[in-house]
Amino acid sequence: MDEILAPFEGIGKFILKTIDELGSLVIYLWESTLSIFRYSINFGNLIDQMAFIGVDSFYVVGLTGLFTGMVLSIQSYYAAKIVGVTYMIGPTVALSMTRELGPVLTALMITARCGSSMASEIGTMKVTEQIDALEVMAVDPYYYLSIPRILAAMIMLPIMTILCSLIGIIGGYIVYAYFLGLNHATYIEKIYQYMKLSDIYNGLLKAVFFGIILATISTFKGFETTGGSRGVGRFTTQAVVLSSVYILFADYILTSILF
Amino acid sequence: MKLNKETKVGIFTVIVLLILAYFSIRVGKIYIFKPPTYTISAYFKSANGIGIGTDVTMAGIKIGRVEKIKLENGMARVYMAIESRYKVYPQYVASIRSMSLLGESYISISPVSMPPAVETKELLNGETVKSEISPQSMSALIMKFAKTADDLEKVSRSLRNSVGTKTGEKHIKAILYNIAMLSKNLNRLVYLNQRNVNVILSNFASISRHINGLAVKNDAAITRTIHNFDSISYNLKRELPAITENIKGLSGNLNHIVAKNKDNINESLKNINADTKKLQLSLNEIYGISSKINKGQGTIGKLVNRNSVYNNLNGSLKGINNLVGGYSRFQVKMNMSSKYLVGSKSSVTQVNVKLQPSPGHYYELGVASVPMGYGNTFGQTQTTTYTTNSPPSGQFYPSSVTTNTTQYTYSNSIKFNALIAKNFYNFTLLAGLLYSTGGVGVNYYIPGTNKNVKLYARAFGFNSTNGSVNEYVDAGIAYTFYRHIFLDAGYDNIFSNNHNRSVYIGGGVKFTDKDLKYLIVGGKMPMP
Numbered sequence: 001m002d003e004i005l006a007p008f009e010g011i012g013k014f015i016l017k018t019i020d021e022l023g024s025l026v027i028y029l030w031e032s033t034l035s036i037f038r039y040s041i042n043f044g045n046l047i048d049q050m051a052f053i054g055v056d057s058f059y060v061v062g063l064t065g066l067f068t069g070m071v072l073s074i075q076s077y078y079a080a081k082i083v084g085v086t087y088m089i090g091p092t093v094a095l096s097m098t099r100e101l102g103p104v105l106t107a108l109m110i111t112a113r114c115g116s117s118m119a120s121e122i123g124t125m126k127v128t129e130q131i132d133a134l135e136v137m138a139v140d141p142y143y144y145l146s147i148p149r150i151l152a153a154m155i156m157l158p159i160m161t162i163l164c165s166l167i168g169i170i171g172g173y174i175v176y177a178y179f180l181g182l183n184h185a186t187y188i189e190k191i192y193q194y195m196k197l198s199d200i201y202n203g204l205l206k207a208v209f210f211g212i213i214l215a216t217i218s219t220f221k222g223f224e225t226t227g228g229s230r231g232v233g234r235f236t237t238q239a240v241v242l243s244s245v246y247i248l249f250a251d252y253i254l255t256s257i258l259f
Numbered sequence: 260m261k262l263n264k265e266t267k268v269g270i271f272t273v274i275v276l277l278i279l280a281y282f283s284i285r286v287g288k289i290y291i292f293k294p295p296t297y298t299i300s301a302y303f304k305s306a307n308g309i310g311i312g313t314d315v316t317m318a319g320i321k322i323g324r325v326e327k328i329k330l331e332n333g334m335a336r337v338y339m340a341i342e343s344r345y346k347v348y349p350q351y352v353a354s355i356r357s358m359s360l361l362g363e364s365y366i367s368i369s370p371v372s373m374p375p376a377v378e379t380k381e382l383l384n385g386e387t388v389k390s391e392i393s394p395q396s397m398s399a400l401i402m403k404f405a406k407t408a409d410d411l412e413k414v415s416r417s418l419r420n421s422v423g424t425k426t427g428e429k430h431i432k433a434i435l436y437n438i439a440m441l442s443k444n445l446n447r448l449v450y451l452n453q454r455n456v457n458v459i460l461s462n463f464a465s466i467s468r469h470i471n472g473l474a475v476k477n478d479a480a481i482t483r484t485i486h487n488f489d490s491i492s493y494n495l496k497r498e499l500p501a502i503t504e505n506i507k508g509l510s511g512n513l514n515h516i517v518a519k520n521k522d523n524i525n526e527s528l529k530n531i532n533a534d535t536k537k538l539q540l541s542l543n544e545i546y547g548i549s550s551k552i553n554k555g556q557g558t559i560g561k562l563v564n565r566n567s568v569y570n571n572l573n574g575s576l577k578g579i580n581n582l583v584g585g586y587s588r589f590q591v592k593m594n595m596s597s598k599y600l601v602g603s604k605s606s607v608t609q610v611n612v613k614l615q616p617s618p619g620h621y622y623e624l625g626v627a628s629v630p631m632g633y634g635n636t637f638g639q640t641q642t643t644t645y646t647t648n649s650p651p652s653g654q655f656y657p658s659s660v661t662t663n664t665t666q667y668t669y670s671n672s673i674k675f676n677a678l679i680a681k682n683f684y685n686f687t688l689l690a691g692l693l694y695s696t697g698g699v700g701v702n703y704y705i706p707g708t709n710k711n712v713k714l715y716a717r718a719f720g721f722n723s724t725n726g727s728v729n730e731y732v733d734a735g736i737a738y739t740f741y742r743h744i745f746l747d748a749g750y751d752n753i754f755s756n757n758h759n760r761s762v763y764i765g766g767g768v769k770f771t772d773k774d775l776k777y778l779i780v781g782g783k784m785p786m787p
Contacts, residue, residue: 051264055271087363159275166278193312197287200279 021242028220029212032150035142042148049152053114054159060113061160062167064105069093069168072101073175086180090187091194093172094165098195098203099259102165104251107157107210111243115218118149119239122222123232131223141223150215157211158204165203202258209250214243296340298326301353301366301390306335308364309355315339315366317347325366336387339366352389590615591772598765600751605630607765611676618682625676627694633674633731693719696731711739715749730754735763743768 076092122145125131131141169191177184221239225231262270303309306328315323323341330336341347347368356367368388421427449456474481517524592613599606611625678691678700689700698719705712713736720731735749747765 047265047268050268050272055267058271155272159272162275162279166282192285195286197283200283200286204279 025216025220028146028223029150029216032142032146032216032219035140036147039140039143041151042144045144045148046152049148050156052117053110053152054156057110057113057156057160058163060109061106061164064109065097065102065164065167066171068101068105068164069097069171069173070175072096072168073172074179077176077180086182087186087190089172089176089182090169090190093176094169094191094195095199097165097168097172098199100203100251100255102161102168103157103203103207103210104247106161106164106207107214107247108244110153110157110160110211111214111218111240111247114153115214115243116236116240118215118218119222119225120232120236122219123225123235124229126223126225127228127232146216146219146223149219150212153211153215154208155211157214158207161204161207165200205258206251206254209254210247213246213250217243217246295343296323297343298338298340299347299388300336300338301388302331302334302336303353303355303390304334306337306355308357309335309337309366313365315341315353315368317345317351317368322347322368337366339368347388349388354390590621592621592769594745594767594769596745596747596765596767596769598747598763600630600761600763602751602759602761603630605633607633607763609676620679620681623676623678623680623689623691627674627676629672629674629694633672633694689717693717697721713737713739733763739769743770743774745769 072093073089076089077086080086080089080092122131125134125145131145134141134144173184173187176182176187218239221235221242225235227234309325309328311325311327313325314321315325322345323339326338326340328335328337337353339353348370351368351370353366353368355364357364422431590613592615593611594613595608595610597606597608607627607629609625609627611623613621613623615621674694674696676691676693678689678693678698680687680689685704685706687702687704689702690698692698693700696719698717698721700715700717700719703714704710705714714734715737716732716734718730718732732753733749733751734753735747737745737747739745745767747763747767749763751761751763752759
């Protein structure tokens with residue numbers, strides 16, 4: 001009997017856990033937001049995190065963007081060559097990068113690089129009872145740990161997205177002009193012709209949401225960490241997976257709303 | 260140099276934001292550092308594919324962009340911002356061109372024919388440049404291709420229908436075969452008959468030669484023949500007047516004969532005339548008969564003329580109908596009444612029978628029992644008294660004086676009525692015998708009362724011999740208040756001068772023939 005019921009039980013438990021998790025996540029975000037009004041922002045930590053998320057992630061994000069753009073360029077070339085619209089490669093690359101791939105890839109890369117770092121850092125602090133110590137010292141952990149990370153992600157994600165998209169478009173240009181040997185002027189001209197401002201800014205808006213999502217989930221998972229160093233690893237993994245899933249999910253929803 | 264974190268982040272952010280700003284400007288087509296431009300415009304039949312920002316090129320080089328597009332008089336007026344360093348002259352022509360098959364459009368401005376050296380004036384801001392009929396857009400071309408293809412398809416279909424079928428193919432094969440056979444035969448024929456043909460041709464040649472020779476040989480004969488013809492015509496010409504003279508003579512003789520026999524001819528003509536007249540007469544008679552028949556005169560005519568027969572028949576049928584109808588409409592009414600004369604304390608009782616053949620008129624016959632003197636009816640007795648007087652002395656007296664004294668006595672009190680009455684609307688006029696004297700009367704039925712209330716006036720006793728009395732006139736009102744029973748009241752002998760006037764009241768019963776039937780048979784009367 002138990003064997004038969006077990007899968008259903010599992011589904012129920014999963015749904016309950018997911019809802020529970022989402023609920024506590026929202027509560028956590030709410031608490032963190034409140035702490036801004038309660039204690040103001042810890043600028044020192046904020047700058048630290050911005051440097052960490054933004055400046056230090058430049059290479060990862062830049063490389064991702066570059067190769068994505070190059071791949072896009074060369075893939076669309078094969079398709080465009082058939083119908084003879086190779087001049088549309090530029091807009092294809094640029095629009096894909098600014099609208100979709102830039103924000104999402106940046107968010108995923110930063111999740112992988114910084115989200116995991118945040119979760120493991122806070123998780124370790126949790127496990128080693130440093131957070132308790134903070135509380136004992138009357139330092140609000142939201143003020144000290146969460147808010148700077150969330151805000152930093154919020155601010156830096158769009159910036160990294162801009163870079164990612166730009167580098168991607170440049171990568172596409174390199175392939176277009178040098179590897180494929182096509183007219184480089186056409187590439188740029190057509191991008192200007194077909195791109196609208198809303199394409200850029202909606203992409204950046206998406207990036208802001210992705211930043212909030214990844215930082216919130218990562219820090220939240222860090223705070224939830226239990227079970228020693230093993231627990232730190234497990235919760236870090238959870239944080240990355242959950243962040244990525246939520247980012248992709250939110251991406252779909254935001255795309256359908258914004259565009 | 261060791262940068263601290265804040266500086267690093269700040270520089271990074273600023274750089275990225277600058278990049279964003281730059282691209283926003285480029286993408287959003289926001290021009291902060293706009294190169295100086297001037298605006299020209301051109302009218303196009305269709306601005307299809309043109310939008311704000313579309314390139315304007317000259318000789319393939321971008322010289323400006325479309326600023327705005329307006330609809331003016333069904334044409335698209337395209338305003339173009341041209342960079343000031345490029346000059347556009349009035350004789351230049353703008354046209355919309357397509358960059359590729361997929362219809363990427365741009366505006367091309369190009370000089371038409373004049374070399375730039377001739378140009379004097381450059382287009383100023385806001386002036387219009389001529390537009391060319393835009394080259395066929397790709398879709399239009401495709402449409403044309405499609406049309407052509409359609410036509411081709413139609414042709415090929417009809418061809419296929421006529422030729423492509425099995426029978427068509429067979430026919431074509433047969434035709435081709437026949438042609439081949441024909442040419443083959445022809446070939447063989449020509450080959451086989453080459454000699455014959457040659458002979459025929461040489462025969463032809465010799466025949467023509469012979470004819471030629473014949474003509475030459477017979478030259479004299481031909482000439483003679485022609486001469487003969489000539490002489491014949493000459494003779495004819497000479498003889499013609501004589502012939503004419505002969506004809507004249509003949510006609511004269513004929514005339515003479517006719518004159519001689521004029522009488523005979525006249526007679527015979529007369530005879531003919533008489534015969535014709537006779538014929539005419541008989542024809543007239545026939546015509547008269549037929550016309551009479553036609554007009555319906557005479558027995559046959561009347562018989563033949565359907566209309567009259569029909570009318571007659573119709574008339575007689577009508578008469579029969581009237582007769583029958585008259586019988587059916589014939590009514591018999593009876594009334595018995597009595598009235599009491601207040602003045603003379605006497606009463607008049609009468610029974611009248613009304614015979615009504617039609618609603619318009621009726622006859623009234625009746626018997627009345629009246630008091631003495633009613634209706635000026637008097638018996639007359641004459642008594643003669645003779646008185647003899649001695650005449651006075653010296654005078655002559657007649658021997659006797661006769662004094663006539665007339666005594667009037669009321670005659671018998673049974674009187675008779677016999678009246679003829681005619682109805683006009685609500686009036687009935689009566690005339691005839693009333694109480695055994697001549698009389699007239701008028702009845703007036705008050706409309707809307709179903710003839711139940713009747714005003715009447717009568718005058719009778721005209722045949723009175725008693726000079727002292729006037730005509731007897733009475734007037735009254737009769738009211739039938741219940742089916743057969745009526746009341747009667749009036750004033751009797753209105754114009755009497757011997758105080759015989761009297762008010763009377765009375766009443767009676769009246770029946771129609773229907774009621775009489777019931778009365779006689781003894782059944783129950785139908786309720787109206």
